[in-house]
Amino acid sequence: MHAIGSKINLLSNDTSKGYYDTVKDLLEHELVQKMKEYTQHGCTSTFQHCINVSYYNYKLCRFFNLDARAGARAGLLHDFFLYDWHTHTKETGDHFHGMTHPRAALNNACRHFELSECEKDIILKHMFPLTITPPSYKETVVIILVDKYCGLVETVSHLISKFRNKKKYIDCKK
Ligand SMILES: [Fe+2]
Numbered sequence: 001m002h003a004i005g006s007k008i009n010l011l012s013n014d015t016s017k018g019y020y021d022t023v024k025d026l027l028e029h030e031l032v033q034k035m036k037e038y039t040q041h042g043c044t045s046t047f048q049h050c051i052n053v054s055y056y057n058y059k060l061c062r063f064f065n066l067d068a069r070a071g072a073r074a075g076l077l078h079d080f081f082l083y084d085w086h087t088h089t090k091e092t093g094d095h096f097h098g099m100t101h102p103r104a105a106l107n108n109a110c111r112h113f114e115l116s117e118c119e120k121d122i123i124l125k126h127m128f129p130l131t132i133t134p135p136s137y138k139e140t141v142v143i144i145l146v147d148k149y150c151g152l153v154e155t156v157s158h159l160i161s162k163f164r165n166k167k168k169y170i171d172c173k174k
């Protein structure tokens with residue numbers, strides 16, 4: 001298991017052990033695993049997207065001496081809304097997934113895990129400024145940037161694969 005753009009195996013490499021130990025219990029939870037069933041950007045599953053955000057949150061928070069545990073754990077749960085957002089509007093009439101999914105993710109996360117106030121803030125406000133309330137923690141500012149960066153890289157890498165008509169893209173069209 002890797003984060004996008006990183007060669008480090010998050011499950012075995014010693015340099016990532018701190019990260020893995022921080023999120024192991026969440027990663028193994030069946031509902032977190034269920035995020036593999038939903039596509040987030042391009043060919044990237046919601047699970048992989050959350051790993052990407054979680055890992056880079058962890059690295060950046062450590063670099064800036066912030067709460068890396070909160071960054072990693074809330075990063076993994078920030079899109080824990082458990083539905084296919086591509087069909088969500090048609091099925092529910094909710095036209096504002098971009099604004100409503102942080103609350104859905106937080107509600108799900110609180111139902112299954114114990115969260116700190118910082119972790120709650122990270123999940124609830126990760127879409128700022130689309131959601132109006134500004135972040136209360138520096139760790140939330142980190143995810144706001146990391147989430148957008150990962151989304152952009154995931155989308156662009158999908159477009160490149162599509163352009164090159166590689167197998168990765170074909171698999172995604174299943
Ligand atoms: Fe999100």
Ligand SMILES: [Fe+2]
Pocket residue numbers: 049053078079147
């Ligand atoms: Fe996200």
